[in-house]
Amino acid sequence: MSSYNIPVGPIHVVLEEPIYFNLQVEGETVIGVEINAGHVHRGIEFLTMQRNYYQNLTLTERVCSLCSNNHPFTYCMAVEKLAGIEVPVRGEYLRSLADEIKRIASHLFNIGLHPHIIGFDSMFMHAMEIRETMQDLKEIVFGNRMNISVNTIGGVRYNIDDEQAKYILKTVNDLKKPLVDLAKMIKSSASIRRRCEGVGVLTKEQAIKYGVIGPVARGSGVPYDVRVDNPYAAYDKIKVNPVVEQNGDVYSRLLVRIGEVFESIRIVEELLRTLPDGPTEYPYIPDISVGEAIAKSEAPRGELIYYVRSNGTDIPERIKWRVPTYQNWGALDVMMPGCKIADIPVIVGSIDPCISCTER
């Protein structure tokens, strides 16, 4: 059998964003993959070093649409470390609340994406219909469906009253039954299982070696979750149970995301039940002193890190961040060889890639 190369991307029907795969195939089996990125490099990292600390809140929110909340959130935590200020407890709870609401919406998108990639579009529509409830919730509580813009240096810019808390609780509670049904349908659908089980396997050893994070790591039996291992915001007070699956295939990663939606709903309920009173943000505009700091958070796709270095002016000297997808691309070198050409899109979809994030 002769081997040849096929290009996938940068523009391809199943890839929503541009990235280029150069695949070596033998017959119908993939034997090697080479990735070339950079098609949507927007230079945001450079831009953040031309703007002041407050302008960067708006800018970092626009790095990614689905994890838009985590970028300013983590950026703020790094800047707060530099300034040496503490966020009021209610502010921390509200940050975590916004984070979990975004996580539910983001995971539901990816859960819908899997059936879409394998051609089961009615299931995709069904998942997106459920997700729409969360989009409405975000629009009602935060005033926007994607960029909810809740974080500021020293706390949050929103507050909720009892009525809103009740509305959020009712919405997530109403979400449970359709979600249970959706999970049941996905688990019992022969076509989804045939296309996802045993495909794109990443073993635990390889997951540790490649340093993968988020649902990709947890689908391979690595229980790493920033909320548990390096707690931040309200996660030192709220217990998070990481959802872990052992098989390391596309299906395991899908199950992890389904499990995490339920876990996030539980966290939202617990946050609202134990929400303390008090101020939501630090009362003054803080001085950002000279120094460097890192902060991490668990974005829907995994660990997100921000490194901020200040030279005492109001413009940061260096900001660098690493998005979760960035680390997970490398693992495709292991997941893809041995799979069929038809499995490529679903494997790529299973790492929940965000290409604009990767290239910034």
Add this chain to the structure above:
Amino acid sequence: MKEEAMKSFSSEMALKLGNKFDLRWDIDKKGFVSGWCRLMDADDIYQVAEIVADFKGRVITLSALNTPSVLNEPSDASSKNEPIKLVINYHLYFDGINCTVTITLPDNERAVRSITPVLISADWHEREMQDLFNIKLLGHPNPKRLFLDKDIHLADHAMIPLSEAMNGAGTNTLWEKIMRSGRKDENTDEQL
């Protein structure tokens, strides 16, 4: 567990590098540990990578800095005339703790020993740094361009227009290039 990891990392470092490093730990109220380590000799980063690999750790990210200001001195405009100094921060993670290891490249040197052979999680980060900061990697198993097209000439601190970085995609440039290339090797990616 975190205290143990901090202790054993410090002792491993002392064993391998002697006193050629400077390490301090910051622990916040929630137990988030971030270590800050400075190496005297840039080549020692390879040995640090070996230690982290023994701990089954990984690289979170790299951040390269171009002539950073000295943190404990007030910065002034005259510092802009200083010779270029490249600093690389290696943000590492193992056993629940984060550690940033900093090296400063010797003057006028734009090359660093790659740690990808011991920590494969550094692969993309090192290649990105090579693309964007023009720092050559020594001993990297696959030192190809990651973000930039291979036809772009790399110069130190050059700004590259987006249209060039994207190889003219979205304009007529790409199509003209394809037409120019004729029919030979139509199927290979080399032409695209």
